[in-house]
Amino acid sequence: MSTELLKAVAASNEWWALGPEIILACAALGLLVLELVTPKAQHRFIPHAAGMALAVVLAGVALNFGKIWDGEELFGGLIRLSMPGQVARVFFLLSSLLVCFLATVCLPRARVPRVEFYHLLLVVTAALMLLAQSNHFVMFFVALETVTIGFYILVSYYRERASSLEAGLKYLVLGALSSAILLFGIVLLYGAVGRVEAGGVVHTGFEFGTVLTFLRENPGNFLATAGALLVIGGVAFKIGAFPFQIWVPDVYQGAPTPVTAFLAVSSKAAGFAVLLLLVHGAFAPLAGVLVPVLSLLAAATIIFGNLSALTQRNTKRLMGLSGVAHAGYLLIGVVASFTVPWAAGAVWFYLFTYLLASMAVFGVMAYVAGPDDSGEELDHYARLARERPFLGAVLAVGVGSLAGIPPLAGFMGKLLLFVAAFHAQLYGLLAVAVVGVVISIFYYFGWIKAAWFEIWTPPAAGTDSPARPLPAGPKWVGVAALALLTFATVLLGFFQAPLSGWLLPR
Amino acid sequence: MSDTLFIILSVLTVATALLVVLNKNAVNAAMFLLLSLVGLAGLFVLLDAPLLAFVLILVYAGAVVALFLFIIMLLDTTPGRFPAFKPMTIAASVLGAALLALGILSLSERAVLPLPPKAVAVPTMKNYAEQLFTTYLLPVQVVGFMLLIAMLGVIVLSKKYTPEETK
Numbered sequence: 001m002s003t004e005l006l007k008a009v010a011a012s013n014e015w016w017a018l019g020p021e022i023i024l025a026c027a028a029l030g031l032l033v034l035e036l037v038t039p040k041a042q043h044r045f046i047p048h049a050a051g052m053a054l055a056v057v058l059a060g061v062a063l064n065f066g067k068i069w070d071g072e073e074l075f076g077g078l079i080r081l082s083m084p085g086q087v088a089r090v091f092f093l094l095s096s097l098l099v100c101f102l103a104t105v106c107l108p109r110a111r112v113p114r115v116e117f118y119h120l121l122l123v124v125t126a127a128l129m130l131l132a133q134s135n136h137f138v139m140f141f142v143a144l145e146t147v148t149i150g151f152y153i154l155v156s157y158y159r160e161r162a163s164s165l166e167a168g169l170k171y172l173v174l175g176a177l178s179s180a181i182l183l184f185g186i187v188l189l190y191g192a193v194g195r196v197e198a199g200g201v202v203h204t205g206f207e208f209g210t211v212l213t214f215l216r217e218n219p220g221n222f223l224a225t226a227g228a229l230l231v232i233g234g235v236a237f238k239i240g241a242f243p244f245q246i247w248v249p250d251v252y253q254g255a256p257t258p259v260t261a262f263l264a265v266s267s268k269a270a271g272f273a274v275l276l277l278l279v280h281g282a283f284a285p286l287a288g289v290l291v292p293v294l295s296l297l298a299a300a301t302i303i304f305g306n307l308s309a310l311t312q313r314n315t316k317r318l319m320g321l322s323g324v325a326h327a328g329y330l331l332i333g334v335v336a337s338f339t340v341p342w343a344a345g346a347v348w349f350y351l352f353t354y355l356l357a358s359m360a361v362f363g364v365m366a367y368v369a370g371p372d373d374s375g376e377e378l379d380h381y382a383r384l385a386r387e388r389p390f391l392g393a394v395l396a397v398g399v400g401s402l403a404g405i406p407p408l409a410g411f412m413g414k415l416l417l418f419v420a421a422f423h424a425q426l427y428g429l430l431a432v433a434v435v436g437v438v439i440s441i442f443y444y445f446g447w448i449k450a451a452w453f454e455i456w457t458p459p460a461a462g463t464d465s466p467a468r469p470l471p472a473g474p475k476w477v478g479v480a481a482l483a484l485l486t487f488a489t490v491l492l493g494f495f496q497a498p499l500s501g502w503l504l505p506r
Numbered sequence: 507m508s509d510t511l512f513i514i515l516s517v518l519t520v521a522t523a524l525l526v527v528l529n530k531n532a533v534n535a536a537m538f539l540l541l542s543l544v545g546l547a548g549l550f551v552l553l554d555a556p557l558l559a560f561v562l563i564l565v566y567a568g569a570v571v572a573l574f575l576f577i578i579m580l581l582d583t584t585p586g587r588f589p590a591f592k593p594m595t596i597a598a599s600v601l602g603a604a605l606l607a608l609g610i611l612s613l614s615e616r617a618v619l620p621l622p623p624k625a626v627a628v629p630t631m632k633n634y635a636e637q638l639f640t641t642y643l644l645p646v647q648v649v650g651f652m653l654l655i656a657m658l659g660v661i662v663l664s665k666k667y668t669p670e671e672t673k
Contacts (some may be wrong), residue, residue: 018644025651075644116662123655130648142645146652153659159667168663 014074020057021126027053028122035115050118051100058093077207080135087348088132088273095266096125098359101481102258105366110158124150132273137186137206148175155255167254174247182234188227208282215285228283238271239327242300252320260316261362264323269351272330276344287338294335302328302436309443313378333417336424343420345504350413357410360398360485364391367474384451392451397486403444404437409492519545532578536571543567
């Protein structure tokens with residue numbers, strides 16, 4: 001091995017550019033060390049340490065956001081720094097910070113080890129951030145697998161509950177299937193592209209750039225098209241798009257509430273980050289094939305998600321299946337972004353509003369679930385608004401934003417997506433989406449109704465069921481977090497400039 | 507010499523693979539699987555892919571078959587009769603065999619294989635190591651974390667949790 005080659009490699013390995021990911025990984029290891037060296041009585045400070053690490057990294061990324069990343073390739077083309085990558089970093093850090101908060105609410109109630117949860121959370125967050133910036137199929141797959149394996153463990157984290165283990169098993173089997181589909185696609189692309197020598201450097205079909213060049217020069221190559229579609233199929237599993245949504249309700253229901261939130265927000269956003277990366281990067285020449293496929297996926301996903309969510313009484317299943325419908329709306333944005341460049345920004349805007357609203361709703365769910373985490377049916381929300389007005393209000397705003405009621409942020413998110421679709425002349429999809437939104441209002445308002453309007457039920461004779469204990473009131477951190485989320489949701493409904501000026505190019 | 511070795515190894519691989527399926531005793535079947543994998547590794551060596559052969563022995567023969575044996579021991583399967591095939595199984599097998607035959611037929615009749623390049627460097631351990639520690643250094647690090655969380659997950663999910671002392 002020559003020293004020149006070593007130097008060349010070392011020059012492109014700019015580790016400092018991956019500072020946030022490296023700090024998170026080190027913090028994750030630090031948590032384990034902290035558990036070993038500190039006395040057991042002080043272990044309850046470890047979750048706060050994890051939260052602090054996330055907050056510090058988030059602040060660091062936000063402060064350095066102004067530095068323009070314009071497609072610099074690092075690590076010999078493994079990583080590509082770009083504006084969407086930075087946005088994804090902020091998104092995943094914010095989401096994980098809120099999951100951290102949910103975990104401090106939920107985990108103490110269950111008989112489970114604590115520290116490992118935060119360790120997994122930090123590692124998965126770092127992998128998510130790498131995933132959104134990958135520029136090479138090896139990096140892509142390794143980061144995706146790290147995320148998926150982390151989720152296998154997190155979903156089955158409540159190991160004393162059969163439902164959690166069942167969810168973990170289902171996610172494992174179907175996740176392995178989707179990984180197989182994805183790998184098969186990657187292998188087909190690799191085989192179709194082969195080895196390309198340019199300027200003495202050998203490129204392979206693992207590199208996004210090489211795949212792009214190959215697809216541009218060989219339109220209609222069957223193997224490569226099939227490979228690209230299989231890769232999209234693997235990504236659609238993460239998103240929960242129609243033919244790959246089968247895992248969603250059971251896994252969401254069985255997983256611990258913080259993990260459900262993490263799955264609903266971060267995992268879905270990761271899918272969309274990757275999808276945008278691929279359809280505008282490596283697979284851009286395949287637009288003729290991808291537009292009809294993704295349009296079909298979007299329409300089927302919206303219809304399936306909304307219709308199946310109609311009859312749900314379990315709130316986690318409701319969030320899961322309505323999340324499928326949200327994935328459908330977002331897919332419309334992805335389709336529109338083929339012709340309307342700013343639609344990708346609209347997708348990210350929607351994801352941010354979805355993050356704020358979902359986390360607020362999951363926060364309320366964490367408090368309503370009660371000491372044994374069992375209260376997740378709609379019936380458990382009865383009289384919530386009277387007994388805990390604050391939680392009721394947060395729920396109403398969060399659910400209203402998810403339903404897309406003006407003037408909340410969710411409405412603006414949907415509006416931006418639909419305007420993008422209109423500009424892209426996707427009238428058919430737009431019609432499906434509007435019908436979907438109307439259906440969604442029914443089940444979302446069923447939830448608000450359960451919390452705000454009392455239904456008089458005749459006391460059944462004989463079955464004198466004991467009254468459910470009052471849901472615990474949130475502590476000041478919880479109040480602050482939920483109030484902040486609600487405030488941001490309302491504020492973004494009126495002033496979009498803070499977010500849109502940042503996501504949408506002027 | 508190479509041809510003779512190829513024939514010996516192929517016969518070993520196929521014969522033991524058949525014995526895996528036909529054997530009534532699960533432990534013996536696992537042992538034949540081991541032999542079949544050894545034959546396969548030998549074929550890889552003949553193809554100038556020694557690293558692949560080592561990995562096959564290490565991962566499959568070393569880890570996977572050992573895992574099979576553990577599971578056989580845990581489940582305590584007594585050797586029994588073969589249940590009769592269900593119609594669905596037969597249909598699936600026939601379909602699979604037909605597809606395989608079609609693949610082989612089209613490969614031998616119609617495929618135009620590119621000529622093998624004149625000189626290809628035998629991939630050595632050193633070549634792989636160079637790649638792993640230069641080009642793919644970052645994915646290797648990430649894989650390290652992946653293995654760490656996988657190990658941690660096994661411990662978290664299998665160990666009985668004793669609540670820590672409060673106060």
